[in-house]
Amino acid sequence: MILILITAIVALAIGAVATMIVQRNMATSRARTIIDEAKKEAEVIKKDRLLEAREEEIKIKAEAERQAQQRISKVQQAESKIKQREMQLNQQQGENQRARNEIEQTRQRLDEQLAMAESKKAELDSLRHKAQEELEHISGLTAEEAKDKLVESLKDEAKTAAASYINDIMDDAKMTANKEAKRIVVQSIQRVATETAIENSVTVFQIDSDEIKGRIIGREGRNIRALEAATGIEIIVDDTPEAIVLSGFDPVRREIARLALHQLVADGRIHPARIEEVVAKVRKQIEEEIIETGKRTAIDLGIHGLHPDLIRLVGKMKYRSSYGQNLLQHSRETANLCAVMASELGLNPKKARRAGLLHDIGKVPDEEPELPHALLGMKLAEKYKEKPEICNAIGAHHDEIEQ
Known part of the structure; x- marks a missing residue:
């Protein structure tokens, strides 16, 4: 029994030793295989690095050759420019030498001519x-x-x-x-x-907001066309903030357009029929105001017996300016000055005041005339039965203008 146990132990020991020997041989074989593979990989990496180094060397060499070629080209261009400059300098030297020779010849000729001139002079x-x-x-x-x-x-x-x-x-x-x-x-x-x-051709109508511009223009522009047709004034609606420009040479029409726009905007109802109605109403109001202004002016100045049409023309002066001054104010001042000067000269101050007030009525006719305003004023005074001396005084204003 002991022998069997010893034999088993010996067999296990031999098996263990054999197993160890086999494992060692296998490990050695695996190590050799790993070493061989590592050597192969190292050889491949070495070859790749060598190829990359050669490629980099080729690139560096090509870049150096390119830079060298550029430098050679620049040097050649500089040499070419220097040669051209030398040729130009040589040409200039030749030309300068020829010019010096010509100058010397000319000086010799002049000396000879001067000597001949001295001889001729003597x-x-x-x-x-x-x-x-x-x-x-x-x-x-x-x-x-x-x-x-x-x-x-x-x-x-x-x-x-x-x-x-x-x-x-x-x-x-x-x-x-x-x-x-x-x-x-x-x-x-x-x-x-x-x-x-x-100032004499433009009036600016102020509005609260630019939204009102669209209502004034109307659908497809029908409102603004109706307003222009009713007033005879050009209405300019542009990018000017909170403002509409009324353009026209007739100040009465511009005032009618301004007041009509004011009423239409305040009322809010803006359409062609309403526009015509408001413009007609405002025109009547302005006409009444013109007549009232003319009457009040005549009363203030103590002028009586003026023809109604002349009173109306005097009232229209309120809407006209002359040389930057309101024409009615100017005529009132002229009337008073004429009365003072007439009193100093011993003349009739009432007639002088009357002539002074009417001296510029030719500037406010209902139609555009071809005559100068002084001659037109004289004709209007004759038409409305003013006395000859008044007409002559108005006509004399034309002679002063001509002078």
Whole structure:
């Protein structure tokens, strides 16, 4: 039994040893395999690194060659420019040498001509002296006496010529001064008249918000067309904030358009039929206000017996300006000044005041005339049975304007 146990133990020991030997051999074989694979991978990596290094070397070499080629090209271009510059300098030197040669030849010719001129001058002096002696012998006058007579004769001719020349200069100066004065006046009018022209042709209607612009224009623009047709005024609705521009040369029409727009916007009902109704109503109100203004002005100035049409024209002056001043205010001031001057001169102040008030009625006609306003005012005064002295005073205003 013990023998069997010993045999089993020995067999286990031998098996364990054999197993260890087999495992060691297998580990050794696996290590060798791993080492071989590592060597192979290292060889592949080495080859890849060598290829990359060669490629990088080729790239560096190509880049160096390219830079070297660029530098060579720049050097060649610089050499070419230097050669061209040398050729230009050589050409300039040749041209300068030719110019110096020509200058030297010209100087020699001038010296020769100068010498000839000196010789001719001496010869001419001699001939002139001989001719002067012969003339003195023939005329019986010395050179000084002949010179004095010639100077006197030339003085008379010079005075006559100078007088004629002075007259020509004076005439030309007058003409030039007249043209220059007109030019200065026109330029002054162009510079100053812009604001007055805008004031006389444009009225700005203020609104609370830009939404009202769309209501004033209406669908497809029918409201604004109806308003323009009813008032005769151009209505400009643009990007100007909270404002509408009324453009037209007739100040009464502009005022009618402004008041009509004010009533339409306040009422809120804006359509073509309503527009025509409001414009007609406002036109009637303005006409009544014009007549009332004319009557009140005549009463304030103590002027009686004016024709109703003249009273209406006086009232229209309220809506017209002249040289930046309201025409009615200007006419009232003129009337008072005329009365004061008439009193100082011992004349009739009432007639003078009447003529002063009416002197600019030709500026507010119902239709555009071709006559100057002073002549038109005189015709209106004659038409409405004003006295001849009043008509003549208004017409005399035209002569003052012409002067």
